[in-house]
Amino acid sequence: MIRLYAVALLVALAVAGCAGKPEREGYAFGCPIGMEKKISNKEKLLEAKLEESGDIPYVEVTDLRCADSGTLLRIEADFTNDGKDPHHVAYRFRWLDKNGMAAATEEAWKPLMVYGKTRQTIATISPTPDAADFRLMVRSLDKP
Amino acid sequence: MKSFSTARLLLATALLGTMLGIAGCAKEAVRYGDARGVETVTNEFGSTDLQMIAESMTRSMLNSPVLNATNAQAIVTVQEVKNKTSEYIDTRSITDSIRTELQKSGKVRFAVDSAEMKQQIEELQRQQSEYYDANKSAEVGKMVGAGYRLEGNITSIVKQAKEVKDVYYKFNLQLWNIQNGLLEWNDEKEIRKTTSKQ
Numbered sequence: 001m002i003r004l005y006a007v008a009l010l011v012a013l014a015v016a017g018c019a020g021k022p023e024r025e026g027y028a029f030g031c032p033i034g035m036e037k038k039i040s041n042k043e044k045l046l047e048a049k050l051e052e053s054g055d056i057p058y059v060e061v062t063d064l065r066c067a068d069s070g071t072l073l074r075i076e077a078d079f080t081n082d083g084k085d086p087h088h089v090a091y092r093f094r095w096l097d098k099n100g101m102a103a104a105t106e107e108a109w110k111p112l113m114v115y116g117k118t119r120q121t122i123a124t125i126s127p128t129p130d131a132a133d134f135r136l137m138v139r140s141l142d143k144p
Numbered sequence: 145m146k147s148f149s150t151a152r153l154l155l156a157t158a159l160l161g162t163m164l165g166i167a168g169c170a171k172e173a174v175r176y177g178d179a180r181g182v183e184t185v186t187n188e189f190g191s192t193d194l195q196m197i198a199e200s201m202t203r204s205m206l207n208s209p210v211l212n213a214t215n216a217q218a219i220v221t222v223q224e225v226k227n228k229t230s231e232y233i234d235t236r237s238i239t240d241s242i243r244t245e246l247q248k249s250g251k252v253r254f255a256v257d258s259a260e261m262k263q264q265i266e267e268l269q270r271q272q273s274e275y276y277d278a279n280k281s282a283e284v285g286k287m288v289g290a291g292y293r294l295e296g297n298i299t300s301i302v303k304q305a306k307e308v309k310d311v312y313y314k315f316n317l318q319l320w321n322i323q324n325g326l327l328e329w330n331d332e333k334e335i336r337k338t339t340s341k342q
Contacts (some may be wrong), residue, residue: 074207107193127203127248
């Protein structure tokens with residue numbers, strides 16, 4: 001019986017350790033959720049933040065990470081290419097203030113080449129302290 | 145003789161008609177494009193390169209400890225970005241874009257730089273004339289000196305084979321402390337563009 005309690009205690013401690021610090025209100029997985037309701041999982045977070053234009057063969061955004069950097073937001077996004085050849089996409093961020101309005105002028109589209117069967121991480125920082133939320137816009141640059 | 149001239153006249157008329165016909169067929173289409181779109185017309189330095197460099201440098205500098213150490217806005221003056229490439233690049237346009245983005249962030253203020261100094265002095269001197277209300281004129285000796293200076297350079301390596309042309313750009317920007325001469329921040333952006341015949 002004592003052994004059972006000990007195992008249960010260890011499992012509970014391990015789960016607590018994995019959970020880490022509680023999320024800040026209005027954030028999910030370290031990412032601002034803006035006007036959205038609580039985002040319960042990574043798929044829903046990507047769904048809320050990602051705006052894909054048209055078909056993007058082989059390349060997809062597989063993860064988003066965010067952190068506060070003083071007054072600015074730091075964002076990282078993972079682009080994964082499932083194909084065997086390199087593929088090209090263009091991306092840009094749209095920054096929104098706490099009211100959901102544009103917090104900065106539109107960014108330029110940035111080209112990105114992702115080698116086949118690899119994952120590439122891009123990183124950025126919000127241009128102004130007014131930015132409280134963001135959208136990641138992605139489109140393909142490969143010719144059909 | 146007369147028939148020969150008539151033949152030449154007919155030929156000239158036919159040629160003119162053909163040229164007019166071709167000119168009429170070649171219609172020009174003008175439309176507005178996306179100023180922030182990815183431009184790949186040639187592999188020379190283009191608008192997308194300028195925008196990527198300006199954005200990358202600005203975001204990196206905004207994240208630097210020197211701009212986040214205090215709540216006070218850093219006062220910066222823009223110096224020359226040297227063009228060490230083999231092509232013409234308006235580097236002032238790059239620093240203007242960087243300055244615009246930094247100014248919008250609210251973390252930096254810019255002092256008049258050497259390129260703008262002549263106009264600044266002229267305006268200041270003009271306001272000292274008898275035509276201006278002395279109480280509302282800008283005073284001499286009140287200009288604010290910058291704490292930091294921004295300078296950099298852009299270099300390129302161009303390689304060309306039979307059917308491939310590869311251009312590599314490297315843009316380096318530095319923020320120097322004017323008081324103590326320390327390099328407070330430094331970053332670079334690399335761009336590779338390859339053109340191949342298909």
